[in-house]
Amino acid sequence: MQDSGEPDQNSSSPSSVPERVLVVGASSGIGASLVRQLAQEGCQVAALARREDRLAELAEGAPPGSVHVYPHDVMDAGDVPALLERIVKDLGGLDTLCYVAGVMPMVGPQEYDHDQDRTMVRVNLLGGMAWCAEVARLFLSERRGTIVGVSSVAGERGRRMNPAYHASKAGFTTYLESLRNRLEGHGVRVVTILPGMVSTDMTAGIDKLVWPITPEQAAKTMISTWRGSFWSTRYMPLRWCLVMRVIREIPSRIFRHLNI
Amino acid sequence: MGQDIGRVGIERVEGWGMSVGSTARIVRPRDLDQLRGALEEARRAGVSLAPRGTGCSYGDASTTRDGWALDMTRMNRLLDFDASTGDAELEGGASIRQLWRKALPLGYWPKVVSGTMFPTMGGAAAMNIHGKNNFKVGTFGDNLLEIDLLLGNGDLVTCSREQNAELFHGAIGGFGMLGIITRAKTRTTKVYSGDVRVRGISCHDLGEMMDAMQELVGEADYLVGWIDTFGSGSAGGRGLIHDARYLLDGEDSDPDKTLSLKHQDLPDAVMGVPKAEIWRVLRMFNHDPGMRLVNAIKQVSGRMEAMSGWHRQSHAGFNFLLDYVPDWKYAYARRAGDGLLQYQAFLPADTARDGFLALLAEGQSSGHTPYLGVLKRHRPDPFLMTHALDGWSMAMDLKVTAKNRAHLMETCARFSKICLAAGGRFYFAKDQVISPDVARASFGSERIAAFHELKAHADPDGLFSTDLWRRVFEEDPARTSHGPWPR
Ligand SMILES: Cc1cc2nc3c(=O)[nH]c(=O)nc-3n(C[C@H](O)[C@H](O)[C@H](O)COP(=O)(O)OP(=O)(O)OC[C@H]3O[C@@H](n4cnc5c(N)ncnc54)[C@H](O)[C@@H]3O)c2cc1C
Numbered sequence: 001m002q003d004s005g006e007p008d009q010n011s012s013s014p015s016s017v018p019e020r021v022l023v024v025g026a027s028s029g030i031g032a033s034l035v036r037q038l039a040q041e042g043c044q045v046a047a048l049a050r051r052e053d054r055l056a057e058l059a060e061g062a063p064p065g066s067v068h069v070y071p072h073d074v075m076d077a078g079d080v081p082a083l084l085e086r087i088v089k090d091l092g093g094l095d096t097l098c099y100v101a102g103v104m105p106m107v108g109p110q111e112y113d114h115d116q117d118r119t120m121v122r123v124n125l126l127g128g129m130a131w132c133a134e135v136a137r138l139f140l141s142e143r144r145g146t147i148v149g150v151s152s153v154a155g156e157r158g159r160r161m162n163p164a165y166h167a168s169k170a171g172f173t174t175y176l177e178s179l180r181n182r183l184e185g186h187g188v189r190v191v192t193i194l195p196g197m198v199s200t201d202m203t204a205g206i207d208k209l210v211w212p213i214t215p216e217q218a219a220k221t222m223i224s225t226w227r228g229s230f231w232s233t234r235y236m237p238l239r240w241c242l243v244m245r246v247i248r249e250i251p252s253r254i255f256r257h258l259n260i
Numbered sequence: 261m262g263q264d265i266g267r268v269g270i271e272r273v274e275g276w277g278m279s280v281g282s283t284a285r286i287v288r289p290r291d292l293d294q295l296r297g298a299l300e301e302a303r304r305a306g307v308s309l310a311p312r313g314t315g316c317s318y319g320d321a322s323t324t325r326d327g328w329a330l331d332m333t334r335m336n337r338l339l340d341f342d343a344s345t346g347d348a349e350l351e352g353g354a355s356i357r358q359l360w361r362k363a364l365p366l367g368y369w370p371k372v373v374s375g376t377m378f379p380t381m382g383g384a385a386a387m388n389i390h391g392k393n394n395f396k397v398g399t400f401g402d403n404l405l406e407i408d409l410l411l412g413n414g415d416l417v418t419c420s421r422e423q424n425a426e427l428f429h430g431a432i433g434g435f436g437m438l439g440i441i442t443r444a445k446t447r448t449t450k451v452y453s454g455d456v457r458v459r460g461i462s463c464h465d466l467g468e469m470m471d472a473m474q475e476l477v478g479e480a481d482y483l484v485g486w487i488d489t490f491g492s493g494s495a496g497g498r499g500l501i502h503d504a505r506y507l508l509d510g511e512d513s514d515p516d517k518t519l520s521l522k523h524q525d526l527p528d529a530v531m532g533v534p535k536a537e538i539w540r541v542l543r544m545f546n547h548d549p550g551m552r553l554v555n556a557i558k559q560v561s562g563r564m565e566a567m568s569g570w571h572r573q574s575h576a577g578f579n580f581l582l583d584y585v586p587d588w589k590y591a592y593a594r595r596a597g598d599g600l601l602q603y604q605a606f607l608p609a610d611t612a613r614d615g616f617l618a619l620l621a622e623g624q625s626s627g628h629t630p631y632l633g634v635l636k637r638h639r640p641d642p643f644l645m646t647h648a649l650d651g652w653s654m655a656m657d658l659k660v661t662a663k664n665r666a667h668l669m670e671t672c673a674r675f676s677k678i679c680l681a682a683g684g685r686f687y688f689a690k691d692q693v694i695s696p697d698v699a700r701a702s703f704g705s706e707r708i709a710a711f712h713e714l715k716a717h718a719d720p721d722g723l724f725s726t727d728l729w730r731r732v733f734e735e736d737p738a739r740t741s742h743g744p745w746p747r
């Protein structure tokens with residue numbers, strides 16, 4: 001028979017084929033741990049970030065051929081379509097997108113710096129939107145796939161600390177929820193990850209971390225979360241779920257006087 | 261990307277039945293400049309372009325394994341509607357839905373529509389689609405006044421019966437292989453109500469159904485037969501005819517109301533189930549025993565409908581019955597590669613009945629009983645690669661799974677033998693199975709050679725190509741093949 005008699009050609013994989021994961025923000029912290037664990041398991045991983053040397057190290061330390069490295073600055077959103085095309089070709093398809101990239105510069109109590117704020121929005125929010133949208137169209141066309149976005153408990157309330165960071169994470173959390181509502185009826189899973197505090201470069205300057213977890217723990221929890229079907233929004237560690245439920249209810253006029 | 265060619269992305273580009281497709285780059289120009297840019301860019305990259313509308317063709321007519329898909333749906337402006345004549349001008353990516361929603365409040369309805377309202381002007385013209393009124397008004401192409409065609413060399417030519425007539429008759433029904441249809445001008449029908457009168461006629465077998473439909477050909481505006489595909493022996497091809505008529509001037513006491521869009525809108529829920537979720541209910545019946553039951557229930561309710569006589573239904577409700585249930589195809593499958601295919605056989609009047617019965621029996625005995633069977637009456641038209649003929653068509657929806665696929669393909673090959681023996685034709689909007697030999701036997705080598713000649717003139721470098729073209733027609737696949745990509 002003709003073409004149609006041959007097995008169908010698409011980027012979806014039967015469950016026996018190793019998962020193909022794209023990690024944006026893979027050069028350090030949670031992203032790097034994800035890449036290491038996934039590669040160890042035999043997954044095909046595309047690792048993206050700006051620091052090429054870090055990515056190269058990751059690839060060297062992983063089973064040969066498992067980690068594919070792509071230098072990329074998420075502020076160049078225009079590069080996303082072509083890069084995704086290249087990655088899908090290299091990995092032979094895509095099962096999961098993991099958007100981990102984020103920046104959180106320390107902001108002084110008297111500091112108001114629009115350039116710095118804009119960078120946070122571009123990396124934490126706009127970059128995530130660029131990647132999620134592009135991958136959403138691919139996954140929607142295949143009626144499958146998983147999109148995982150790392151936001152933060154910091155998006156739940158506007159604290160004093162870092163207005164732009166809180167706003168960018170609130171925006172990303174809401175964006176992911178919308179995406180989930182659009183896509184879940186079409187076979188695409190969208191998972192929001194809300195870490196509390198993870199001991200990485202990002203938090204190295206903070207004196208006292210509350211309930212810190214290691215990036216390895218964070219990565220492990222994330223992987224089992226997106227592979228399962230129970231959580232679509234996952235706090236890490238879980239107790240943040242309860243804590244944030246209370247904190248969200250505090251009226252603004254009181255919240256502003258509390259140092260939390 | 262060297263120049264602005266519109267939005268570019270990577271997606272699974274599949275046939276509507278989901279059982280054929282591949283991951284491909286898809287380019288979405290918004291205007292003529294971007295479209296020209298896309299042609300140039302593809303030429304530079306040495307890849308072919310597969311013209312694509314909404315992707316409502318069931319099979320591989322607008323998919324591509326080794327080139328880019330050219331999605332025309334963003335070039336979707338309604339350019340003009342002349343309320344005095346009903347003539348409409350639309351861009352190639354504008355949909356039938358856009359057309360009827362513009363036309364109806366002004367008292368017009370499209371001459372020819374498909375069972376779904378989402379196809380584009382370009383896709384409808386390139387496949388030369390037909391409606392349930394084919395016997396009366398002809399094909400989509402019969403009602404086109406002119407088209408603009410962007411050829412492979414970048415020339416934009418206007419084609420009509422008077423101007424570039426050869427291209428006009430080749431491009432309509434030419435499955436996108438001669439050029440991109442960027443504009444279409446079509447006639448519409450004057451209507452005096454937003455409703456049609458409909459009645460059901462229940463039939464015990466296929467012969468009875470065809471005789472009854474034939475008798476109505478002079479009177480009815482629309483005729484369609486729903487066949488219980490599980491019927492066999494003396495009940496082979498039993499089913500229900502829908503006979504629909506336009507209302508005459510004055511017959512509708514409140515035309516302003518029925519012509520309004522609100523009156524046409526399909527309900528949000530069917531028997532309490534929200535529309536978007538109905539496919540999940542249908543999925544529970546999507547196997548042989550379930551579909552036997554569904555078809556049997558339809559047969560019984562059809563008899564009741566037949567006894568109740570004439571009733572009124574909106575144009576949209578009557579014509580776009582299949583759009584009532586969004587994503588109903590998911591009842592067949594959601595995993596890409598599984599799904600359904602449609603086999604629509606076109607047979608001349610004198611061989612049709614026996615041919616269709618043979619097809620139904622072949623399907624049943626080989627374990628591929630169609631889940632839906634639809635009968636229509638047709639008439640010939642003047643287009644080069646047309647499927648239209650003085651006769652009948654029967655469309656059969658067949659379930660495709662990874663497991664039954666190879667066997668189903670063999671069964672379809674036997675369907676084609678039956679059709680050829682009956683002097684039949686094939687329709688590429690529904691096809692994903694026929695081989696070059698079958699096509700040659702059906703069209704005749706001369707017709708195919710004439711089409712190749714037209715293509716050599718309109719698209720000398722073979723810039724336009726689809727999986728369908730490569731599967732059935734391309735003489736020298738090496739010329740445009742760049743190897744399958746990506747795996
Ligand atoms: C539920 C359902 C019911 C249907 N009922 C009917 C029916 O009753 N009667 C009927 O005849 N058909 C029917 N069809 C089939 C459908 O009408 C045709 O497949 C139609 O061609 C789809 O148009 P499209 O815009 O989706 O184009 P596509 O399916 O994307 O493409 C169709 C062909 O047109 C070419 N093409 C698309 N756009 C252009 C362009 N701008 N310029 C040049 N070439 C182009 C493509 O290369 C391809 O060969 C039905 C389909 C469905 C899903």
Ligand SMILES: NC(=O)c1ccc[n+]([C@@H]2O[C@H](COP(=O)([O-])OP(=O)(O)OC[C@H]3O[C@@H](n4cnc5c(N)ncnc54)[C@H](OP(=O)(O)O)[C@@H]3O)[C@@H](O)[C@H]2O)c1
Nearest residue numbers: 025027028029030049050051073074101102197198200202
């Ligand atoms: N650590 C925490 O306590 C904590 C808590 C809640 C949420 N989070 C979130 O978790 C995510 C990961 O943080 P982390 O703790 O692992 O921090 P990290 O070690 O600093 O990692 C951040 C990652 O983002 C990448 N990145 C930053 N800017 C980028 C850009 N412009 N383009 C591409 N990649 C960029 C970095 O790569 P390059 O610098 O090489 O480009 C790096 O790989 C972030 O979104 C963060 O907001 C962290």
